[in-house]
Amino acid sequence: MSVLVYSESENGKLKKSSFETASYGKALSEKLETNLICVSFNCSDSKLLVKYGADKIINIDNANLKEFNSKKHSHALSQIIEKEDVSLVILSSSADAKYLGGYLAGITDSAYVSNVVQLPESINPFIVRRSCFTNKAFSSTEIIGDLKIISISSNSFGLKENNGDGTLETINIKEIETSFKVSNIEKQSGKVTIADADIVVSAGRGLKGPENWHMIEELAEVLGAATACSKPVSDMGWRPHSEHVGQTGKPVSSNLYIAIGISGAIQHLAGINSSKIKVVINNDPDAPFFKAADYGIVGDAFEVIPKLISKLRARL
Ligand SMILES: Cc1cc2nc3c(=O)[nH]c(=O)nc-3n(C[C@H](O)[C@H](O)[C@H](O)COP(=O)(O)OP(=O)(O)OC[C@H]3O[C@@H](n4cnc5c(N)ncnc54)[C@H](O)[C@@H]3O)c2cc1C
Numbered sequence: 001m002s003v004l005v006y007s008e009s010e011n012g013k014l015k016k017s018s019f020e021t022a023s024y025g026k027a028l029s030e031k032l033e034t035n036l037i038c039v040s041f042n043c044s045d046s047k048l049l050v051k052y053g054a055d056k057i058i059n060i061d062n063a064n065l066k067e068f069n070s071k072k073h074s075h076a077l078s079q080i081i082e083k084e085d086v087s088l089v090i091l092s093s094s095a096d097a098k099y100l101g102g103y104l105a106g107i108t109d110s111a112y113v114s115n116v117v118q119l120p121e122s123i124n125p126f127i128v129r130r131s132c133f134t135n136k137a138f139s140s141t142e143i144i145g146d147l148k149i150i151s152i153s154s155n156s157f158g159l160k161e162n163n164g165d166g167t168l169e170t171i172n173i174k175e176i177e178t179s180f181k182v183s184n185i186e187k188q189s190g191k192v193t194i195a196d197a198d199i200v201v202s203a204g205r206g207l208k209g210p211e212n213w214h215m216i217e218e219l220a221e222v223l224g225a226a227t228a229c230s231k232p233v234s235d236m237g238w239r240p241h242s243e244h245v246g247q248t249g250k251p252v253s254s255n256l257y258i259a260i261g262i263s264g265a266i267q268h269l270a271g272i273n274s275s276k277i278k279v280v281i282n283n284d285p286d287a288p289f290f291k292a293a294d295y296g297i298v299g300d301a302f303e304v305i306p307k308l309i310s311k312l313r314a315r316l
């Protein structure tokens with residue numbers, strides 16, 4: 001019996017979320033008194049996972065699995081699950097992992113529970129605490145079955161170094177046939193991805209037009225943050241869809257979320273509820289977002305942002 005972590009990577013390098021899932025996997029494998037296997041795809045730095053407690057790292061080196069494909073990746077993982085006698089699979093909360101979780105559960109006839117926020121409350125029966133109703137509530141969920149799949153809410157467990165002497169094995173894998181083809185992949189344009197970001201600078205229709213986004217990008221650059229936006233902004237093509245945050249977009253669990261010229265509609269808030277500190281900049285003192293904010297600035301973004309950038313540049 002082993003615990004398996006799916007370690008996501010981008011352009012051949014591990015994503016930050018892979019260190020958190022490995023940290024969680026190690027803590028859980030210790031509770032279960034079993035070993036931790038981390039599986040990556042076409043990744044050049046997967047050995048780094050040893051630092052977070054991986055007992056064994058399997059890197060699947062297969063050119064056909066370079067771009068994420070939930071079906072192909074699920075079939076590849078299912079081969080390893082069977083070979084290594086895995087009883088528990090841990091995923092991140094990325095959009096890719098969410099697609100993969102459902103499909104993998106289907107083909108392995110297992111149970112999949114998302115948005116887990118801490119180590120299991122109990123091992124036997126296996127009960128996890130998960131956030132639900134767009135992070136407004138928590139539920140304790142019992143998972144039954146021989147194989148269990150959980151995904152971890154980002155930043156809920158954190159990184160825990162746990163140096164071990166894990167081994168790295170590079171394997172190829174049986175060719176996997178799927179009936180669908182990926183026709184287009186839209187990459188996020190910013191340097192830091194929303195899922196990995198500690199800080200997210202997000203802007204809405206209050207910015208008036210795409211030509212004003214240089215302020216947002218500059219603020220994000222000073223803070224080392226990812227850029228994001230409200231739905232109408234991506235619908236109008238001012239920003240790529242990969243930046244759209246909210247109920248129908250990406251969830252954000254950053255430590256700091258700065259919302260500029262965003263009204264704070266319920267569908268937007270649904271995606272950022274689990275961010276820790278929310279700062280709102282809006283020229284309307286009655287904007288609903290202020291009710292959800294930890295800090296607020298009532299002011300014109302076109303005056304506030306340049307001042308904020310110059311103050312931050314002077315300090316950082
Ligand atoms: C089924 C459904 C799903 C949806 N899913 C999502 C979703 O996932 N994400 C999402 O974001 N929305 C979603 N929406 C849309 C949502 O209801 C809102 O319409 C949207 O969030 C509003 O975007 P906004 O705040 O950028 O624009 P607006 O509502 O137009 O707000 C602009 C804000 O900017 C402020 N402002 C204007 N000028 C300035 C200035 N100079 N300086 C500072 N502030 C200024 C205004 O006071 C206002 O508060 C969804 C809607 C539906 C029906």
